[in-house]
Amino acid sequence: MPNTLTYAVIMAVMVLFSAYFSATETAFSSLNRTRLKTLAEKGSRKAVLACKLSEQYDKLISTILIGNNIVNIATASLGTVLFVQLCGDIGPTVSTVVVTVVVLIFGEISPKSIAKDCPERFAMFSAPFLSVLIWILTPLNEVFSAWKRLLSHLLRAEADTKMSQEELLMLVEEVQQDGSIDKDEGELLRNAIEFTEQEAGDILTHRVDLAAAPADVSKDQLAQLFSQSKFSRILVYENSIDNIVGVIHLKDFYTGSGITEQEIAKIIAPVVYVLESEKISSIMRLLQKGKTHVAVVLDEYGGTCGIVTMEDILEELVGEIWDEHDEVAEMFRRIGEHTYRVSGSVDLDDVCGFFGLKLHSEMISLSGWVMEQIGKLPVPGDSFPYEQLVITVISMDCHKVAEVEITASPAGDL
Numbered sequence: 325m326p327n328t329l330t331y332a333v334i335m336a337v338m339v340l341f342s343a344y345f346s347a348t349e350t351a352f353s354s355l356n357r358t359r360l361k362t363l364a365e366k367g368s369r370k371a372v373l374a375c376k377l378s379e380q381y382d383k384l385i386s387t388i389l390i391g392n393n394i395v396n397i398a399t400a401s402l403g404t405v406l407f408v409q410l411c412g413d414i415g416p417t418v419s420t421v422v423v424t425v426v427v428l429i430f431g432e433i434s435p436k437s438i439a440k441d442c443p444e445r446f447a448m449f450s451a452p453f454l455s456v457l458i459w460i461l462t463p464l465n466e467v468f469s470a471w472k473r474l475l476s477h478l479l480r481a482e483a484d485t486k487m488s489q490e491e492l493l494m495l496v497e498e499v500q501q502d503g504s505i506d507k508d509e510g511e512l513l514r515n516a517i518e519f520t521e522q523e524a525g526d527i528l529t530h531r532v533d534l535a536a537a538p539a540d541v542s543k544d545q546l547a548q549l550f551s552q553s554k555f556s557r558i559l560v561y562e563n564s565i566d567n568i569v570g571v572i573h574l575k576d577f578y579t580g581s582g583i584t585e586q587e588i589a590k591i592i593a594p595v596v597y598v599l600e601s602e603k604i605s606s607i608m609r610l611l612q613k614g615k616t617h618v619a620v621v622l623d624e625y626g627g628t629c630g631i632v633t634m635e636d637i638l639e640e641l642v643g644e645i646w647d648e649h650d651e652v653a654e655m656f657r658r659i660g661e662h663t664y665r666v667s668g669s670v671d672l673d674d675v676c677g678f679f680g681l682k683l684h685s686e687m688i689s690l691s692g693w694v695m696e697q698i699g700k701l702p703v704p705g706d707s708f709p710y711e712q713l714v715i716t717v718i719s720m721d722c723h724k725v726a727e728v729e730i731t732a733s734p735a736g737d738l
Contacts, residue, residue, distance in 0.1 A: 327409070328406060328409060328410065331402050331405060331406040332406065334398075334402055335399050335402050335403060335406070335423075338395045338396075338398050338399040338402070339395075339399060339426060339427060339430050339431050341391070341395040342392060342395045342396055342399065342427055342430075342431030342432070343430060343431050343432075343434070343435035344435070344450065344453075345388050345389075345391045345392035345395065346392060346431060346432050346435045346436050346439075347435035347436060347438060347439035347446055347450070348388055348439070348446070348447070348450040348454060349385065349388045349389075349392070349436075350435075350436040350439040350440055350443070351439040351443040351444075351446040351447040351450065352374075352377070352378055352381070352384060352385075352388075352443070352447055353443075354439075354440055354443045355374075355378065355443035355444050355447050356443070356444060357375070357378060359444055360374055360375055360378070360444050360447065360448075361375060363444065363448075368448065370448035370449070370451055370452070371444075371448055373448075373451040373452065373455060374444075374447040374448050374451040376455075377447075377451055377454060377455060377458070378447070380458075382465075382468075382469060382472065383458055383465045383469070384454070384458065386461075386464070386465050386468045386469075387454065387457050387458045387461050387465060388454075390461055390464060391457060391461075396427060396431070399423055399426075399427060399431075400419070400420075400423050403419040403422065403423040404416055404419045406419070407419040407422070489517060489518070489521070492517050493514060493517055493518075496510055496513045496514055496517070497510070512641065512642065515640060515641050515642070516641060519604070519605060519640060519641060520603060520605050521603075522603065522604045522605075522640055523600065523601055523602065523603060523604065524598050524599065524600050524601070524602050524603075524604060524607060524619070524621045524632050525600035525601065525621070525629070525688070526604075526688065527604060527632060527636050527637070527639075527640060528600075528621045528629065528630035528631060528632050528636070529630050529631050529632070529633075529636070530629070530630045530689075531565060531628050531629060531630050532722075532724065533630075533669070534559055534565065534628075534630065534631060535549060535553035535555045535557075535558050535559065536558065536559040536560070536561055536565050536568070537549055537558055537559070537560055537561075537572075538560070538561060538562070539560055539561065539562045539569060539588075539589070539592075541560075541588065543577075543583055543588065546558065546572065546577060546588065547577070547583060550574055550577065555574075556573065556574040556575075557571050557572065557573055557574065557617070557618060557633075558571065558572045559571050559595075559618075559620075559631070560572060560588075560592050561628075565628050566626070566627040566628045567628075568595060568620045568628055569592065569595075570592035570593055570594055570595055571592070571593050571595050571616075571618050572588070572591055572592055572593070573591075573593060576591040576593070577591060593616060594614070594616060595616060595618045595619065595620050595631075596610050596611060596614045596616060596618075596619045596620070597619070597620050597622055598610065598619045598620070598621055598622070598632070599621070599622055600621055600622070600623060600624075600629055604632065604637050604640060607619050607632055607637065608634070608637050611634050611637075617633055617634040617635070618631055618632075618633050618634075619631065619632045619633070655667070655670055655674060655678075656670075656678055659729075660731075662731055662732045662733070663729060663730070663731045663732075664729070664730045664731075664732075665718065665727060665728075665729055665730075666690060666727070666728050666729075666730055667690070667726070667727055668689065668690050668691030668694065668721075668724060668725035668726050668727060668728060669689055669690070669691060670689065670690045671688065671689065671690075672685065672687055672688060672689060672690055672692070672693050675690050675693075679713060679730070679732065681710075681711060681713075690725070690728065691724045691725035691726075694715060694717065694725050694728060695724075695725065697710065697715075698717075701723060702717045702720065702725060703717070703720065704717055704718060704719055704720060705717065712732055712733045713730055713731065713732055713733075714730070714731045714733075715728055715729070715730050716728060716729040716730075716731070
């Protein structure tokens with residue numbers, strides 16, 4: 325009987341150690357390193373130690389697995405001896421069932437569930453004992469490290485420690501769902517992550533929407549163009565718009581006493597030239613270096629495709645920027661329970677986001693996509709169905725779609 329009690333106590337201790345190792349493994353696998361580093365910077369010694377252990381993850385996990393296997397094997401062995409004494413020939417079977425259930429519930433599932441809810445706290449709790457155990461098991465850890473290097477060499481496996489853009493976006497989504505950041509902060513982070521992948525062709529103002537004047541324009545004509553366009557900058561070209569030579573700023577054209585007395589040629593500011601495929605992060609640096617706000621985007625033939633301004637680039641980070649002279653237009657104007665009026669110049673990505681569509685198109689604007697779907701130059705009244713939507717052309721502006729009406733079916737009601 326004393327032996328039976330001794331075995332039972334030792335088994336209970338082994339199960340506790342199994343719980344410790346299982347919880348520690350889960351804690352270090354799921355902890356937030358940024359949060360742990362913040363605690364360490366605030367002076368927590370256990371957090372500092374936990375950070376050091378997390379940085380040598382291979383040794384950490386080897387130690388945990390060695391310890392967990394030792395105590396689980398010891399529990400199973402002692403259980404067999406104990407139940408053979410108590411139950412005779414059926415002892416091994418009873419031991420297998422009882423030990424499996426006990427270890428599974430109290431040594432695996434329960435501790436891992438608890439550690440998953442507070443990984444940083446448990447990592448700090450387990451760090452002191454674990455650091456001692458790592459030191460004790462150093463010889464075994466070195467053997468396993470050598471074995472891992474050998475396998476990596478044989479299988480030509482290289483650790484990829486870089487985080488992809490998709491993983492970063494998923495991380496932002498998780499942090500936002502946790503409530504650590506709000507919706508606006510999450511959107512800003514997503515825009516910053518995707519910023520480096522954006523190209524000039526994705527955000528440019530197309531040539532048909534540009535306000536431009538020939539180099540020999542008169543001051544009266546220029547004043548009229550500023551008034552009609554409502555733009556603060558007018559592009560200047562020689563011969564044709566495919567040869568833009570500069571830009572005139574409203575502040576340089578108008579002085580405190582009215583229209584400037586300087587010649588037009590003297591107030592033309594230089595522009596920089598970029599290709600459609602150039603990254604907007606690179607364009608921003610060019611604009612900063614050239615101390616200008618306008619970049620002319622060239623197509624493959626050297627003609628003008630459009631322009632990108634510093635404001636366009638900043639809007640990719642912080643969203644739409646309106647100043648006191650802008651007419652704030654509602655992108656999606658609701659005119660019925662399931663019906664919207666949308667400008668043809670709206671970005672196709674914004675349409676996809678609003679209506680929950682997944683489009684595979686090279687077009688950038690809604691106008692371009694509508695013309696692509698219809699397959700000809702549309703006329704008002706042309707319509708077509710797409711998924712749960714019906715898109716109808718309302719008006720045209722020369723050869724582009726000015727406005728469309730989008731009707732969602734009740735099942736796809738927004």
